[in-house]
Amino acid sequence: MSSQGQPDHDHQPRHELHNASVDESVAAAGACAQVHLPTGRVCARPQGHGGSCDFTPPDQAPTAGPERN
Numbered sequence: 001m002s003s004q005g006q007p008d009h010d011h012q013p014r015h016e017l018h019n020a021s022v023d024e025s026v027a028a029a030g031a032c033a034q035v036h037l038p039t040g041r042v043c044a045r046p047q048g049h050g051g052s053c054d055f056t057p058p059d060q061a062p063t064a065g066p067e068r069n
């Protein structure tokens with residue numbers, strides 16, 4: 001047993017957009033793509049839109065196309 005149990009608490013700089021999740025495939029389609037975590041809906045409005053997000057069910061949101069990995 002190792003006596004040292006240091007957790008990884010490094011402050012790693014990472015991309016922080018809005019601290020919200022973004023659906024990458026929807027964002028690739030040019031949409032705002034912010035995900036409303038409690039509902040799983042995604043904003044289908046254009047990137048940089050004014051006002052508040054308009055969350056749409058994921059199956060109705062635009063995506064970059066059928067090419068998904």
Ligand SMILES: [Zn+2]
Nearest residue numbers: 032043053054
């Ligand atoms: Zn939005």
